[in-house]
Each structure stands twice: as structure tokens, then as C-alpha cells.
Amino acid sequence: MRFADFTPFDLVLLAQGLGVSLALFLTTTVAGLLLGLGFAVVHHFRFPFVNPLIVAVTEALKNSPVLVQLFLVFFGIPALMQIRMTPASAAFITLSLNTAAFAFVIIRAGIESIDRDQIDAAEAFGLRRIQILRRVIGPQALAFSIGPIVGILVNQLQVTSLISVIGVFDLTKIGNILNLRTLEPFIVWAVIGSIYYVCAKILAHSGARLERRIRRSYAWGEV
Amino acid sequence: MIRIKDLVKTFDDSTVLDGVTLDVNAGEIVTVLGASGSGKSTLIRCINGLERPSGGTITVDGNDVTTKAGLAASRRISATVFQLFNLYPHMTALGNITLAPVEVLGKSKAEAEEQARALLAKVGLAGHADKYPQQLSGGQRQRVGICRALAMQPRYILLDEVTSALDPETTGEVLDILQKLATEATTMVFVTHEVAFARSISTRIVFMEAGKLLVDMPTEEFFAENGGLAVPRIRQFLSQIRKD
Ligand SMILES: Nc1ncnc2c1ncn2[C@@H]1O[C@H](COP(=O)(O)OP(=O)(O)OP(=O)(O)O)[C@@H](O)[C@H]1O
Ligand SMILES: [Mg+2]
Numbered sequence: 001m002r003f004a005d006f007t008p009f010d011l012v013l014l015a016q017g018l019g020v021s022l023a024l025f026l027t028t029t030v031a032g033l034l035l036g037l038g039f040a041v042v043h044h045f046r047f048p049f050v051n052p053l054i055v056a057v058t059e060a061l062k063n064s065p066v067l068v069q070l071f072l073v074f075f076g077i078p079a080l081m082q083i084r085m086t087p088a089s090a091a092f093i094t095l096s097l098n099t100a101a102f103a104f105v106i107i108r109a110g111i112e113s114i115d116r117d118q119i120d121a122a123e124a125f126g127l128r129r130i131q132i133l134r135r136v137i138g139p140q141a142l143a144f145s146i147g148p149i150v151g152i153l154v155n156q157l158q159v160t161s162l163i164s165v166i167g168v169f170d171l172t173k174i175g176n177i178l179n180l181r182t183l184e185p186f187i188v189w190a191v192i193g194s195i196y197y198v199c200a201k202i203l204a205h206s207g208a209r210l211e212r213r214i215r216r217s218y219a220w221g222e223v
Numbered sequence: 224m225i226r227i228k229d230l231v232k233t234f235d236d237s238t239v240l241d242g243v244t245l246d247v248n249a250g251e252i253v254t255v256l257g258a259s260g261s262g263k264s265t266l267i268r269c270i271n272g273l274e275r276p277s278g279g280t281i282t283v284d285g286n287d288v289t290t291k292a293g294l295a296a297s298r299r300i301s302a303t304v305f306q307l308f309n310l311y312p313h314m315t316a317l318g319n320i321t322l323a324p325v326e327v328l329g330k331s332k333a334e335a336e337e338q339a340r341a342l343l344a345k346v347g348l349a350g351h352a353d354k355y356p357q358q359l360s361g362g363q364r365q366r367v368g369i370c371r372a373l374a375m376q377p378r379y380i381l382l383d384e385v386t387s388a389l390d391p392e393t394t395g396e397v398l399d400i401l402q403k404l405a406t407e408a409t410t411m412v413f414v415t416h417e418v419a420f421a422r423s424i425s426t427r428i429v430f431m432e433a434g435k436l437l438v439d440m441p442t443e444e445f446f447a448e449n450g451g452l453a454v455p456r457i458r459q460f461l462s463q464i465r466k467d
Contacts, residue, residue, distance in 0.1 A: 121309035124271040125323035125375065126298035135322060140313050218313040218355075 004182050017174030018195060021160050024091055024170065028160075029153060031092070032099025039100065040107035044133065054104065061101035067162050070094045074166045091163035095156065102152040110141035143214050150207025154200045161196070171195060224248050224284065225270060225301075225379060225412070231278035232265055232434075239265045241434035242279070247412055249378065252405055254421035254442075255414045257431030258460060263414045264306075266431070267383045270412070271303045283379065299327065301379035302372035307388055308364045310356040316343060316367045317352040320374045328375065335374070342370040346400050362393025369400055380404070383414045418464050422446060430457055 039054045061069065074090035077083070114137045122132045164173035175192035179185050225247040232240035239262045247253050255263050268274040270281055272294040281288045283297035310319050320342065321335035330338075343352055346366040356364050365385055372380055382401070386394040398420050405411070405424040415421050421428065421442075428445040430437045438451055445451035452458050 117305070117307055117309040118311050120273050121303070121305060121311070121371075122322070124273055124298065124303045125371070126295060126327040127323060131326050135326065136311055143313070 006178075006182060006184075006187075010178055013174050013178070014171070014191075014195070017169060017171035018199075020169055021157075021171040022199070024088075024095065024163065024168070025157050025160050028092060028095035028099055029156065031096040032156075033103050033149070035096065035100035036103025037107055039104040040111060041133070043104070043108055044111055044137075045129070058101035058104050061098055062105065066094065066098055066159050067165070069098065070162060070166060087163065087166045087168045090166060091160075091168050095160065095163070098159070099152070099156050102156075103149060106145045106148045106152070107141060110145040111137055113144055114140050139218060143211075143218060146207070146211045146214060150204060150211070153207070154204050157200055157203060158196060225410075226282045227266075227270070227279070228281075229279035230266070230269060230276055230281060232262070232269055232274060233277045239434050240269065240276075243431075243434070243436055244279075245429060245436060245439065247379070247410060249410050250408050251427060252409075252411045252413060252425040253427045253429060254425040255412065255429050255431060256416075256418065256421065256460070261431040262434045263431055264383050267303065267381050267412065267414060271301065271381055272298065299375070300377055301381060302375040302377040303381045303383070304365070304368050304372050304385045306384040308356070308361075308368045310364055310367060310371075312356050315353045315355055316348065316359070316370075319356070319367055320371045323371070324374050339370065339374055342373050343367075346370055347396075360393065361389050362396045365389060365393075365397050366400060369397070369404075373404075378410060380409055380411045382411060384416065387416060416464065418461060430454075430460070432456060 039058065043051050043054055070090060073094045074085055074087065078085040111133075118136055119132060122136045127135070160170060161172040164170050164176060167173070171192060175188050179188040182188065225245075227243055227245040230240050230243040231238065241262075243262075243266060245253075255266065257263050265274060269276050270283070270288065272288050276289060282293070283301055286296040286300075287293035288297050311322065314322065317336060317339050320339035321330075321332065324330045324335040324338070325332055340349070340352055343349055346369060348363060348366055348370075351359060351363060351367075356367070359367065365388075368385070385401075386397050389397060394417070398417065401411075401413075401420075402424060413421065413425060425442050427440065428442050428451070429439045430445075430451070437456060438445065438454060440451055443450075445457075452461070
């Protein structure tokens with residue numbers, strides 16, 4: 001057996017890389033969705049000056065390469081502010097903001113898609129704006145948003161692979177290491193790709209199930 | 224009492240309500256007639272606070288609807304039934320009816336539901352409490368809309384063409400219910416094109432024309448040859464309606 005051959009220990013490496021990728025994906029998903037939801041709620045209440053700011057920031061995040069954003073956070077911000085930034089925190093900050101930007105756009109569209117008539121009714125019956133958001137707009141906007149959000153999350157899962165370039169030991173980075181050692185790029189990258197694929201499929205599948213559940217629990221069927 | 228004085232409403236540069244003065248006393252049923260675009264819906268929407276008056280005053284039992292506190296108070300004692308029902312599609316009939324009593328009046332869910340079921344039974348929808356709006360016919364939806372208003376136990380009910388989205392058959396179902404309400408001394412402001420029905424239930428009729436009240440008369444006088452019918456515009460309006 002050559003030093004370069006695949007060993008059973010490589011499976012452990014792969015599992016560790018996958019763990020890092022999934023952990024980053026899950027934490028940035030939670031942070032990003034909460035932040036995006038926060039942006040959408042703030043935007044809905046039209047606080048002065050804040051709305052243009054939210055729109056500008058999210059537009060910038062949506063329309064520039066994630067890799068560039070990652071470099072900006074990892075290299076740019078520490079240089080500007082004289083602080084230390086670990087690869088993991090840079091990855092967390094960048095991906096969370098990125099998910100937040102997409103979530104904001106989707107949730108905002110969901111909120112704005114709710115028919116004015118119902119909101120009129122709720123207002124005329126004396127519900128306060130926060131009650132209308134919680135009881136009338138929110139549940140419907142959620143049902144509307146869940147599909148597109150699962151869609152962007154599947155994409156964000158793939159995007160996590162970019163963090164390997166700043167030295168986070170995620171699944172792609174492990175692929176890189178195995179590739180350099182074994183010189184079997186076809187096998188390594190096919191395996192790595194398949195792992196991402198399986199994860200994405202599981203995510204999309206559970207997302208679709210969740211969406212069906214939510215729609216069924218409101219039971220107003222296909223809208 | 225609903226007091227409307229010199230009400231003006233402009234959108235951009237078009238004047239939709241042009242100095243409307245109208246009092247609605249407790250126990251009255253006031254029908255608002257008028258051609259399409261004369262400002263009837265806008266009048267209702269100013270009373271329930273969905274539009275902000277550009278001038279004049281509206282008070283509901285003394286609560287000025289142009290102030291935040293006044294509007295909130297007025298909305299606890301008046302309720303609206305909408306032309307297109309405006310039900311919440313993600314809630315059952317029961318949910319639609321109990322939302323405001325729970326959130327606004329602070330009733331317990333159990334109490335609100337019990338009351339909602341009684342109302343549904345009263346309008347012939349006892350078995351439909353758990354259906355969603357899209358599972359109901361137009362007439363049934365509007366009956367839920369009426370229950371939603373009644374659940375607020377309002378002193379005033381505002382109804383804006385509540386049957387005009389319905390076919391003639393289901394219109395009857397809804398009018399029957401309104402007839403019942405009328406005999407229960409509910410105060411109503413009733414915008415409609417159902418002239419014959421208006422004649423049978425209302426105590427007063429006002430006729431709107433281009434944002435102004437052309438006449439405001441007791442029902443009998445309105446339909447008398449030397450009363451409303453003596454006004455050429457009203458005669459023309461009524462004869463057109465009969466032709467339809
Ligand atoms: N939000 C708005 N912005 C601009 N113009 C409006 C608005 N709402 C109503 N209008 C205008 O005000 C006028 C009166 O409208 P309104 O809906 O009150 O009439 P209406 O008497 O209820 O008519 P209909 O019998 O067709 O329901 C119309 O010319 C309408 O185009
Ligand atoms: Mg109208």
C-alpha cells in the first residue's frame with residue numbers, strides 16, 4: 001500500500017468535513033433567516049431611514065459574488081479595523097448576511113403578496129398592525145415563502161464550499177487535501193460532489209414536506 | 224350616533240366626497256343610494272377609518288375617528304361587512320369570526336367560539352364552522368362576513384354593497400338575514416343597489432351624486448311622487464335600476 005492510497009481513516013476525515021459544512025450551514029441558516037425576518041418586519045413597519053438602508057445592504061449582498069464578500073470580511077475588515085478574524089467567524093458572518101439578504105427579499109415579497117382586502121378587514125375590526133402581521137399576514141406570508149426559502153437554502157448549502165479557500169476545514173477543503181495526497185481527482189471530487197448532492201436532496205425533500213404540512217394545516221389548499 | 228359633518232375626501236386632485244353631512248341615530252337603517260363612482264364606498268371607508276378624511280368631522284358615539292384613540296374606540300362599537308367579503312383565507316369560518324373578539328375585545332377563545340357557533344347557526348351555517356372560505360359558496364362566505372361583524376356586538380353595522388358580488392339566488396339568502404337584523408333594531412348604514420329591498424327595510428334613504436348628498440329623506444317620502452321622485456336625477460336613477 002502506497003502512502004497515497006485511500007485509507008479507512010479518510011472516511012473519518014470526510015465525516016469531519018461534512019460536519020463542519022453542515023454546522024456552518026445550519027448556524028448561518030438560523031442566523032440568516034432570523035435576520036432576514038427581522039429586516040422584513042422592520043421594513044413592513046416603515047421606520048424612517050431604515051428601509052432604504054436595508055434595501056441597499058441586501059441588494060449589495062445579492063448582487064456581488066459571495067467569494068468577494070468573504071474576502072472583504074476575512075481580509076478587508078481586519079485590516080480596516082485592526083481586529084483579528086478567524087476563518088470560521090468570517091465564514092459565519094458572510095454566509096449569515098448572505099442568507100439574510102435572500103430571506104429578506106422572499107419574506108418581503110410574501111408579506112406584500114397578501115391581498116389588501118383582508119388587511120382592510122382586519123384594520124376595520126380594530127386589530128393593531130402588529131396583530132395583523134401576526135395573525136393575518138404572517139401565516140400566509142410563511143406559507144408563500146417556505147418554498148422559495150428552501151430553494152435558496154439548497155443553494156446556500158453549495159455556497160458553503162467557498163469557505164474552504166480561507167482555510168476552514170469543510171467538506172471541500174477535505175476534498176482538496178485528499179486530492180493532493182492521492183492524486184485521484186476524479187474519484188475524490190465525484191465523492192465530494194455526491195455528498196453535497198445527497199445533502200441537497202434531503203434538504204429539498206424535507207423542505208417540500210414542511211411546505212405541504214404548513215399548507216395543509218391552514219387547509220386553504222393550493223393558492 | 225354617527226355624526227358626519229362637512230366631510231371632504233380628495234384623492235390627489237379629484238374630490239370624491241364634497242361636503243357630506245349625515246347623522247345616523249341609534250335604531251335607524253339608513254340606505255345610501257347613488258350611481259357608481261358617486262362616493263358611497265368612500266363614505267363607508269371614511270366612517271370605519273380605512274380612509275382618512277381630507278376635511279370635516281366624523282364621530283361615532285362621540286369618538287372622533289380621525290384620532291387614534293377615537294378610531295380604536297369607534298371600531299369597538301361598529302363593524303363592517305364588505306362587498307367582496309374580505310375573509311381571511313387561512314382561517315376557518317370560526318377563525319374568521321373569533322379573531323377580532325379575541326384580539327380586540329379580549330374575549331376568551333372558548334367564549335368567542337361559543338358565540339360564533341351560535342351566530343353561524345342563526346344564519347344557517349351550523350355545519351360549516353370548520354370550513355375555509357374557499358370551501359364555501361359566495362352566499363355562505365357573505366353570511367360568515369355578517370357573522371364576523373355581529374360577533375363584535377356592534378352598535379353600528381356598515382354594509383357596502385354586500386350582495387353585489389352574489390348571484391340573484393344567493394342574494395336572497397343574504398337579504399333574508401339582513402331583514403332579520405333589521406327587525407332586531409340594529410343600526411345600519413347600508414350601501415346597496417337593491418332598491419326594492421332598501422325600501423322595505425330602511426327608515427331613511429340618502430342619495431349621493433358626485434360626492435354630495437342630493438337628498439336625505441324618510442323612506443316613504445323618498446319614494447313619493449312629490450318627494451324623492453320629484454327630483455329628476457333620482458327618478459332617472461330609479462328607472463334605470465328597474466330596467467336592469
Ligand atoms: N384609493 C383611491 N384613489 C383614487 N381614487 C379613488 C380611490 N378610491 C376611490 N376613488 C375614486 O373615488 C370615486 C368614488 O369611488 P367609490 O368607490 O366611493 O364610489 P361608489 O359610489 O362606491 O361606486 P360603486 O357603486 O361603483 O361601488 C371614484 O371615481 C373612484 O375612482
Ligand atoms: Mg362602492
